[in-house]
Amino acid sequence: MKLILTTEVSGLGAPGDVVEVKDGYGRNYLIPRSFAIRWTRGAESQIASIKKARDAREIRDLGTAKEVAGQLGALKVKLKTKAGDSGRLFGSVTTGDIADAVKAAGGPLLDRRRIEIGNPIKSTGSHKVSVKLHPEVSATLDVEVLAN
Known part of the structure; x- marks a missing residue:
């Protein structure tokens, strides 16, 4: 299952990252807790806004x-x-x-x-x-x- 992370998940990635996870993990854990959204071509446009918000909060270097x-x-x-x-x-x-x-x-x-x-x-x-x-x-x- 291909997902876009909306929050940081330790061991998996940061907000805006596109990750491939097992179906059960995504469907039963990540999506219900709003840690991720399903990847679609339309949702790919949201990646830029998620990464922009992450960069604003993150310490640069x-x-x-x-x-x-x-x-x-x-x-x-x-x-x-x-x-x-x-x-x-x-x-x-x-x-x-x-x-x-x-x-x-x-x-x-x-x-x-x-x-x-x-x-x-x-x-x-x-x-x-x-x-x-x-x-x-x-x-x-x-x-x-x-x-x-």
Whole structure:
């Protein structure tokens, strides 16, 4: 089955890429979750607009990615959220919360889809978060979660 990716799928490709996948994977997973659309000659015109939007969000080159990684390494991100007396959060910290906290701390604007949280953050304290800036550059960000 030939599909056009609309969002980044790890191990498969980036938005705007035309990929060939097995029928069941495309029909039962990618298309229902809006990760991809069916490839047609008419849909091929959408590839240009998808790639244009991706380029606007994406960090352009390797040098810029390394520079942003340096900025993130030196940044102190503090995130205040509701927590109980034992330090357990009411809910968890999301990638969107982290992206907003980085922006509030004076850091660069990050796409929440580039932020990878290993284990869900459900307690106060210091946590390490990975940010994939470029296919070759990944940065580690220290996030301090405080009780509000």
